[in-house]
Amino acid sequence: MYKNILVINLMQIGDLMLTTPVLGALRKAYPEARLTLLADSRWHDLVECNPHVDTCLFMDKKGADKGTLRLLAFAGRVRKLKFDLVINLHRNERSSAIAALSGAPRIVGYSKPPWSLLFDKVMKNPSLARRDGNRRIPGTQHQVHSHMAVLREALGIAQPEDVGLTLCLSEAAAQQAEELWQQEFTPADKVIAFNIGASWETKRWLTEYFAQAADMLAAKGYHIAFFGGPMDKDIVAKCCQQMEYKDSGLVHIFTGKVSLAVLAGLLRRCVLMLTTDSGPMHIGVAMNVPIVTMFGASPVPGFYPYDGRSVLVKTPEACHPCGIHQCQREGEGNLACMKNIPVAAVMNFVWELLDKYHGEPAYKLPPHYGDYQCRVIDLSKGEF
Structure with a gap:
């Protein structure tokens, strides 16, 4: 022993x-x-x-x-x-x-x-x-x-007990997240987390696509909370500039402003997360947030969100999963893996999950131990 x-x-x-x-x-x-x-x-x-x-x-x-x-x-x-x-x-x-x-x-x-x-x-x-x-x-x-x-x-552990992803916050981080949330939102607000950055260019959905998705949600009264690290500030600013609802009061930018633990504390209050394949995606899983994500260069079997409630939309491109950080194709083919994941397909599953879980914040959703296989939508097979 x-x-x-x-x-x-x-x-x-x-x-x-x-x-x-x-x-x-x-x-x-x-x-x-x-x-x-x-x-x-x-x-x-x-x-x-x-x-x-x-x-x-x-x-x-x-x-x-x-x-x-x-x-x-x-x-x-x-x-x-x-x-x-x-x-x-x-x-x-x-x-x-x-x-x-x-x-x-x-x-x-x-x-x-x-x-x-x-x-x-x-x-x-x-x-x-x-x-x-x-x-x-x-x-x-x-x-x-x-x-x-x-x-x-x-x-020789015959059946390791899989309790899923675990993240617990310090009292100080939890308190900071609570105070920040109260400054930004009312109790009635329903907030969608957006994480649009990623370590690889080939993991990033287009900023104009995120802007379109944010506008569709804002038109329904949802608040949009942008997360990510300091390196994501420029692409978040670019995305917001492309939004019709950028000055509506429904857009909140936390990018580069909070620690990872405070990010987790904020995510647990969100009703859904729209994200690239990234570290914050896995933090969202640990915080019990239903997720919709888009995979282009990333290998699906290895790193899908470890959560049975979430949805992964997989590119139809034959070059998936290249695993290359910067696309080597030129012209219209550059970043085709992400260009060919349409907004309509992604939003179909965003609306589905919002309806299914009644827009409840993640901390109110029941745990689902053992249910870790997310739903994979393969666009190459016409699944949307």
Whole structure:
């Protein structure tokens, strides 16, 4: 029986959120163990209050812990904590090295050579796309399912309990979100969250499409709340300039103004989220918000919103999922994957979900444990 467990995921927001079901499963399997999560320090407020962990370690991989010597020093600090089990949940060199150098008697998960030589059990990650010549073949299952396979096959946990994505807020973040909401909205307002940015250009639906969707919702009296980080300010401003209702008082811009935890606190009060494939999408899932999302370059099986109430509209383009950050096609074919997801198709499912859940804010919707397969609308098959 393991007594001191470390789980490592040093990647982006979405990757970290998709690790949280593993924490819940480990807590159920090893209730007496001390469970530690190692994550990127930028995302501390997403996990520091997670009820399934005893403590978190944070690595400033872009700052104080950057570079080979500092990586080795950090691994040395991890080693002194004497973990008896280390689970690495991303196959990159940094996290593979920390796991391999941890000194733990048992080290399992994903790894890159040569660090994999020090692992007791190296697992493949079938959620990731792979190359076959010039073809990109999508993964075969969701990232969470791949992580759960690590628990089954490397640790012998026959049926890991999947409690879904988990995000709990500090009292201070919850209070800040409450105060900000009261400043912006009345109790009667129904608010749609818009997250229009994404780390890849090929993940972004067109700003004019988002503007059209926002106008259609505003015409029905819905308030629009724009979220995203500082890097999204320009595209949000461009989108708002294209809206007919930009001066209606129904448009609220939080882009670049709130922390991730406060973002989560605001999302739980929204009635729906219209979003790209992005970190905030997965935060929305954890906050119980029904989601409509559009996937162009992103592989559907691996990273769909882990929520049975949500809808994913998949591009009809044959080049899906290219996995390329910037489209290499020219002319009208540039970003065709997103251009050919029409507003009418997306709004069909927006109206459907608003009707189905009666415009109730996310925090009033009942939990739905175990129902994590979102509905995928494949436009290439004429499903709309």
